[in-house]
Amino acid sequence: MKHAFAVLALALAGAASAAPRTMRFDYFHTGNAKEERFSWDRVVIEPLPWPGNPARPLDDLNLGRYFFEVHDAASGRVLYSRGFASVYGEWETTAEAGKIDRTFSESLRFPLPDAPVDVVLKKRDAKNEFREVWRAAIDPKGMFVDTSAPPAPAPLLELQKSGDPAGKVDFLILGDGYTKEEESKFEKDARRLVETLFKTSPFREHRSDFNVWGLCPAAPESGISRPSTGVHRRNPAGSTYDAFGSERYILTYDNHAFRGIAQFAPYEFVEILVNGKTYGGGGIFNLYSTVAADSEWAPYVFVHEFGHHFSALADEYYTSDVAYQTGGAKVEPWEPNATALLDPEHLKWRELVAAGTPLPTPWKKETFETRSREIQAKRRAIRAANRPEEEMDALFRAEREDETRLLGTDRYSGKVGAFEGANYEARGYYRPQEDCIMFTRDEVGFCPVCRRAIERVIDLYARP
Numbered sequence: 027m028k029h030a031f032a033v034l035a036l037a038l039a040g041a042a043s044a045a046p047r048t049m050r051f052d053y054f055h056t057g058n059a060k061e062e063r064f065s066w067d068r069v070v071i072e073p074l075p076w077p078g079n080p081a082r083p084l085d086d087l088n089l090g091r092y093f094f095e096v097h098d099a100a101s102g103r104v105l106y107s108r109g110f111a112s113v114y115g116e117w118e119t120t121a122e123a124g125k126i127d128r129t130f131s132e133s134l135r136f137p138l139p140d141a142p143v144d145v146v147l148k149k150r151d152a153k154n155e156f157r158e159v160w161r162a163a164i165d166p167k168g169m170f171v172d173t174s175a176p177p178a179p180a181p182l183l184e185l186q187k188s189g190d191p192a193g194k195v196d197f198l199i200l201g202d203g204y205t206k207e208e209e210s211k212f213e214k215d216a217r218r219l220v221e222t223l224f225k226t227s228p229f230r231e232h233r234s235d236f237n238v239w240g241l242c243p244a245a246p247e248s249g250i251s252r253p254s255t256g257v258h259r260r261n262p263a264g265s266t267y268d269a270f271g272s273e274r275y276i277l278t279y280d281n282h283a284f285r286g287i288a289q290f291a292p293y294e295f296v297e298i299l300v301n302g303k304t305y306g307g308g309g310i311f312n313l314y315s316t317v318a319a320d321s322e323w324a325p326y327v328f329v330h331e332f333g334h335h336f337s338a339l340a341d342e343y344y345t346s347d348v349a350y351q352t353g354g355a356k357v358e359p360w361e362p363n364a365t366a367l368l369d370p371e372h373l374k375w376r377e378l379v380a381a382g383t384p385l386p387t388p389w390k391k392e393t394f395e396t397r398s399r400e401i402q403a404k405r406r407a408i409r410a411a412n413r414p415e416e417e418m419d420a421l422f423r424a425e426r427e428d429e430t431r432l433l434g435t436d437r438y439s440g441k442v443g444a445f446e447g448a449n450y451e452a453r454g455y456y457r458p459q460e461d462c463i464m465f466t467r468d469e470v471g472f473c474p475v476c477r478r479a480i481e482r483v484i485d486l487y488a489r490p
Contacts, residue, residue: 182239306321
């Protein structure tokens with residue numbers, strides 16, 4: 027297996043012989059709801075060449091809660107930039123952040139520079155404009171830059187090879203909670219869900235723009251942690267249910283473990299595929315997305331959460347229980363599929379709205395909310411009674427059927443407009459279409475606004 031990985035790594039290195047190595051800057055992000063601090067951890071040279079698009083080093087999409095730039099120290103010229111979101115950025119909006127401090131490990135990856143650089147980190151302010159919050163000077167030839175060569179944690183699987191990583195979107199499926207005996211199950215799960223993604227527009231039309239890789243280090247036990255039921259596991263990537271106290275939310279807080287595995291694949295985007303049956307997943311822009319592979323709802327969760335991770339799509343639903351604290355003054359969201367509709371004449375997706383469509387756009391909002399409250403009450407009752415997961419799945423199926431009927435019968439169903447209710451808020455935020463995979467579990471796919479946002483990200487990584 028190690029020999030197979032070495033052969034593939036050499037092939038990748040040969041195909042990208044002109045590409046620089048990959049530098050990773052690990053740092054600590056500490057704070058609470060009112061303040062935050064940053065501190066050095068380490069600088070690492072990863073094993074493989076930089077997989078990114080050399081023609082598009084600068085990010086002009088204006089996405090993410092955070093943004094970083096790599097400046098040449100001598101000239102000040104920006105060499106590389108990317109927007110992103112983080113676990114910390116989500117945590118600071120929870121109730122817990124108002125009570126305690128926490129520290130999270132984070133990483134920035136970029137092409138190995140030839141000379142000293144300044145890494146500049148920016149964060150959106152109250153008006154959603156980027157402001158510098160920290161900077162760090164890095165000498166790529168410094169004595170403490172880690173150039174060690176750790177062993178690969180698992181063989182690298184080529185799930186789909188469309189071309190040189192430098193000209194493709196490189197997508198890694200990282201398995202977590204699979205034992206040595208479950209290696210073949212991981213590959214089968216990965217291939218099944220990748221096919222689901224590429225049956226969904228616009229990924230279907232852009233399949234040839236993607237390379238897809240697989241890595242699955244062996245876990246000592248099958249499955250991942252689920253603290254709310256007393257289950258704790260030491261799985262390789264540290265994935266766990268109950269993130270932020272939300273039972274369905276799967277994240278890993280162990281950034282060191284996650285990066286230590288992922289660095290053995292050419293990657294820009296990562297799906298952590300967890301070996302579990304209980305409904306769950308998560309997605310953070312330009313960090314990773316997660317899904318429980320054996321859940322009945324895995325196809326939907328995989329695509330929905332990848333939408334968050336890949337193209338910064340906002341959640342359009344607003345009736346489910348979430349851990350985040352909402353409210354306050356409405357500002358225009360940075361996510362491409364949500365708006366505060368502060369200026370309807372300059373709506374960010376105005377060109378996709380058909381003539382004669384009113385803004386805001388009417389829909390059966392009150393009926394939907396009444397039915398959603400009933401569903402939420404039933405969900406809480408099932409969970410409080412510790413009923414079998416099959417009962418929850420049956421409830422979700424009934425909800426999907428009802429929503430499909432309701433949301434397909436309005437005057438403006440299937441049309442782009444501005445439908446109130448999005449971004450976890452019932453009032454003041456609007457979504458582009460009455461129904462979309464970012465709103466419900468209906469099998470409607472992405473709306474035109476979401477599809478356009480996805481294609482813009484594909485262009486950043488796979489176009490000159």
